[in-house]
Amino acid sequence: MSAPLELTGVRKVYGHPPSEVVAVDDVTLVVPEGRVVVVLGPSGSGKTTLLSIAGCLLSPTEGSVRIVGNEVTSMSERQLPAVRLRHIGFVFQTFNLLDPLTALENVLMPMNLAGRGDARARSRARDLLVELGLEHRVGSRPAELSAGERQRVAIARALANEPALVLADEPTANLDSASGQRVMRLLSGLVRAGAAKALVVVTHDQRVLEFADETYWMEDGRLRRDGSLGVTGAAS
Numbered sequence: 538m539s540a541p542l543e544l545t546g547v548r549k550v551y552g553h554p555p556s557e558v559v560a561v562d563d564v565t566l567v568v569p570e571g572r573v574v575v576v577l578g579p580s581g582s583g584k585t586t587l588l589s590i591a592g593c594l595l596s597p598t599e600g601s602v603r604i605v606g607n608e609v610t611s612m613s614e615r616q617l618p619a620v621r622l623r624h625i626g627f628v629f630q631t632f633n634l635l636d637p638l639t640a641l642e643n644v645l646m647p648m649n650l651a652g653r654g655d656a657r658a659r660s661r662a663r664d665l666l667v668e669l670g671l672e673h674r675v676g677s678r679p680a681e682l683s684a685g686e687r688q689r690v691a692i693a694r695a696l697a698n699e700p701a702l703v704l705a706d707e708p709t710a711n712l713d714s715a716s717g718q719r720v721m722r723l724l725s726g727l728v729r730a731g732a733a734k735a736l737v738v739v740t741h742d743q744r745v746l747e748f749a750d751e752t753y754w755m756e757d758g759r760l761r762r763d764g765s766l767g768v769t770g771a772a773s
Contacts, residue, residue: 539606541624541702541735542568542591547600549586549758560586561597562758568702568735573725573748576739577763578755584739585630585706587755591737592625592704593617605701605734622651626700626733628724630707632691634679640666640690641675647697658697665693668723670716684711692720696727701734703727709742721748 549561589595644662709717725748727733
């Protein structure tokens, strides 16, 4: 079976010589099914750019991106939204919630876009919010939520369509230790249970490492494997 994510020789360059900036530099990464991969690195190292390329939000300057076996770098801008909606769940550092909608409606949004706006979808959205400790915030709008609560709504939304690949950008950044543990236990537990095929987390939070199967370090756009950072076969 095809790996949920395969990056081969990926580069992302902004600008032109002599002032060009290489944000991602010749990265090759295969994320097999059933794995939780954590990429650590300082701010400005290229982590978010790499995640955006993996999620079909940015096109690489060079290289190949395959999502569950589908080569996406040759796809048109009109084809990519369907790939994202069907196969990828995003957890953005900036949340990207829709302000006029309640927490429940924000989680329902990707299911509505996928044609699943029925009672079962509404029940799943509510269950996700409850599992993330937001049962009392189902009807609240983003402006009424704390930063940590907005982060958890964003995570619930990312999981709504049961994606093969979950990509998370600093998912614990706005959470206290207990909430961060709960979020990572939920995200990694989906992979352990087979509900999602793989999870990739980019972060500077070393508390996430206990949930990792494979760990990498990214700096100056380059990625290197660093098994000493993580705990192989971490328990859920």
